[in-house]
Amino acid sequence: MVSKTVSEQHLKAICDVLADTNKGLTKSEIRNLLNQCKVELVDDGYSNNGYIYTVGLSKSNWLYNCFVKNINSKQSFENVYLFIEKSIDPVSYTSEKKRDKYDFLFEELNKVLLLSGLSVTKEGKLTLAVKAKTLDEVDRRVNSLKKHLYNRAIHQEVTKYCIKDYLRKDYYDAVFEAAKGLAERVRIISGLTTDGGVLFQKAFSKNDPYIFFNGLSTANEISEFVGLKELLEAIFHLVRNPAAHTPKVNWKVDETKALDILTIISFAHKYLDVCHRIPTKW
Known part of the structure; x- marks a missing residue:
């Protein structure tokens, strides 16, 4: 497991990808992975007493708060990085209907991670990488579309x-x-x-x-x-x-x-x- 840290901005961008509304992980998937990675689930602000309903935090903001609390408590990104690896583990996407989600997470995560000097492999392992400095460089290195061409x-x-x-x-x-x-x-x-x-x-x-x-x-x-x-x-x-x-x-x-x-x-x-x-x- 890599020991590199990432900035708050980059961590937030990682959460935005993982919890993307349309193509990211569902809230139940996030909850299961947090439990597997021993990351405490913080209050998401949701409530419903039958009379008053509170929406609470978005998936992305909730995940970010869970990560931040764990990082501050452990003084380490180890559990967060374990979560990323488990979220992109190929074994979870073997069915054809899940391939689009895998492709999205793999590509979009790497776009963010490269700007932090990290990358995730096709095997679902987080590794150190040469840090990308521009979005054009990210596109050249990550974008699967060029490979399709x-x-x-x-x-x-x-x-x-x-x-x-x-x-x-x-x-x-x-x-x-x-x-x-x-x-x-x-x-x-x-x-x-x-x-x-x-x-x-x-x-x-x-x-x-x-x-x-x-x-x-x-x-x-x-x-x-x-x-x-x-x-x-x-x-x-x-x-x-x-x-x-x-x-x-x-x-x-x-x-x-x-x-x-x-x-x-x-x-x-x-x-x-x-x-x-x-x-x-x-």
Whole structure:
């Protein structure tokens, strides 16, 4: 067990993660873990005599008060760190329905802990770490989203346009910028200056193309050529146009959908890697 201390501000941030209203531990889970770690449960301010009902402290503030009392009593963070380890023990999250909670706690805890010079491993063990100094550094070291992009072999032309938005979980802007980057790539290759469907139809015209990646001499080659054009058009119809004309708050894009969209855009870029401008168009 590490013996490092953390500041009050960092301890409060740790409690905010552990007791997050939507994805954190429930109050009963917190109570059970506190008992296991021999941390005394302080009064949470809740009362109900049948006539008067008092809400009491939030889960986060209650947990923080429990931790502070234990630290002051023991003059040690040992029980608090034991609580963190038990809260992220993989054995508690083996069922599929609990994986989202585990992912949330693992990622968000590490974001706070790295700023204190600590980290928690996938095995649920707290260890010393090189202290992060900025939020950008935290994102680079912790954020699992970038790993997802890497695992899917997302094209660098996609990440160039959207990685900052993606890492801060702004999936709307991430897919929107990636789609716009696709059109920009076609403009660079073709020399054309238009956008959207007009751009793709002219660049990949069967009769007077500006771009080629095969000889267009067989039915299969023509089909593949037209298929790429239609893929580009479909991406714009499904992603770029709705994002451009729908208020951001109304166009919902979660992580899974964003990854799927970025994977499709990446696939199109890999085709564009082998595309060239028709020599007569120079």
